[in-house]
Amino acid sequence: MSTKHGHYGEYGGQFVPETLMNELTKIETSYQEAKNDPEFQQEVHDLLNNYANRPSLLSYAKRMSDDLGGAQIYFKREDLNHTGAHKINNVIGQALLAKRMGKTRLIAETGAGQHGVATATIAALLGMECEIYMGKEDTERQKLNVYRIELLGAKVHPVTTGSMVLKDAVNAAMQAWTQRVDDTFYVLGSAVGPHPFPEMVHDFQSVISKEAKQQILAETGKLPDAVVACVGGGSNAIGSFAAFIDDSEVALIGCEAAGKGVDTKQTAATIERGSTGIFHGMKSKFMQNEDGQIDEVYSISAGLDYPGVGPEHSALADMHRAQYVGITDDEAVDAFEYIAKTEGIVAAIESSHAIAYVKKLAPTMRKDQVIICTISGRGDKDVASIAKYRGVDVDE
């Protein structure tokens, strides 16, 4: 959707300390210039195609479609990208912008570790310094990714404030940024934060739906009936929706992490359970108490364990252009196992939230209808914790 100086309806904005305002303005100006510079766009395109392995496949999930007996299901395979998730799309764009601005150092937050891995990867490729902020709880849930980030030459700061998860990692990265802006670019990984981050993330991730639209038209000759993606902050979802937002006949469905259930306290279903507030640089929907204290949220998925959601998603929900549904841990784990056995794909636990909803949705649709479901990342990182969830002890 179109944005008016970083506002999506009543949401968005730039709610950050004065220390960062000049830097945000610089990023905004540089980004607008870059956006209109064919050379920059070419640079992004080259890295996406020749380094990150784009375009990603749109695979027909025949066995799953047959098994569910309804709509035809196609997977947009972001799990096949270099580094194993959609995160690389955005990082390539932001890192090239950082370089163009003369920055030599990248910092980033990470939840599941995918964004941290992607940022460390591009920092290595472009010869930039890199430091990643990750909640201590997540460094324990995702030990392999911590090692992977370090292997790529970046430093990991375990964050020990608050509940030590993604929200706290964003706090720490923003604080680190206020201490050092001159040579440092904060590569925000999700469609959240102050303007222009939600817009940049939207733009860089929209490659997902631009490709998917062409691919599905080539394959089926028509637009899909529904596009389904998981939503934490909402970067793969906004990327999956972007090119279809103006096609009102395409249903857009975001799957939030309901944790142990949307009616429990252990949930991260922000759009379903949250209310409007101001946090992490933006006005959007947040899980919070009546005073405005931000809640500690919960999900089995470190990548969806976030108390807010991008401002564009809040606006799309208000306009009823997109629908947001909650998927519990149990449903996501079932879907994780189901797609492995049915399609031979080990999908990320985040993406498994979207797959879980497809399992419910497809049987309610006709066989001539089509669902595109984005598999935002691969699930290797989750195998040990899913085994544990099932009571199986595996050595990582």
Add this chain to the structure above:
Amino acid sequence: MSRISNAFKKEKAFIGFVVAGDPDLKVTVENVLALEDGGADLVEIGIPFSDPVADGPVIQDADQRALNQNVNTEDVFELVRLIREQSDIPLVFLTYANLVFKSGYETFCKKCVDLEVSGMIIPDLPYEEQDDLLVVMEQNDLDLIQLITPTSKERIPKLAKRARGFIYVVSSMGITGTRNEFKEDISQLTNEIKKYTTVPIAIGFGIHTPIQAVEMSHLADGIIVGSEIVRIAHEDSPQRLMTYIQEMKDAIS
């Protein structure tokens, strides 16, 4: 508002900050009175927030301790009411945008008027996002304190022109917390600000020793001390706090 200008009327102003509810609500009242007795001219009452992104570990931990005792916004209003029974020292609230937004701008401003709180400092509400709140604050004759930082540069004129009450000059990059040295050229910053306004200037972030206080007070109309007061409030007594304020106030007088 006149109460804030009173704070800057005599010599250099000393501005102190407390986190409401740390160590508890009752002692916070005693601490504010101790600040006044020690010579503070204005006190910032911090309403604790779950995620204080502009604050360093000392204030973050204090906010968390207060929240662990379930201190809420209504409790902080009650605390100010108790202070007002015994003191008419100028007060402002320091808190994050979400708490004011969730209260409702009208409700929050009315509360300030009732409690004779003269204004607000909101670190995550920059110039560009102030309009909605400013309208309501101006109707209630409340001052929104503008923060100006070493990175403000060409933003200084518009910030200074909008300033009311006093201007909070942030001495250094980053977050709150005691510092042993100041790298930025603060005199250049304060001189630039003075070109555009006669609103008093107070310098904060990092100041904790009498020597620093003297140095900074030469550049401005007042100094702000936060983390060191919060540390003493946590580790020591209101009496110790009063002695500390006296030392600092003597140094800048």
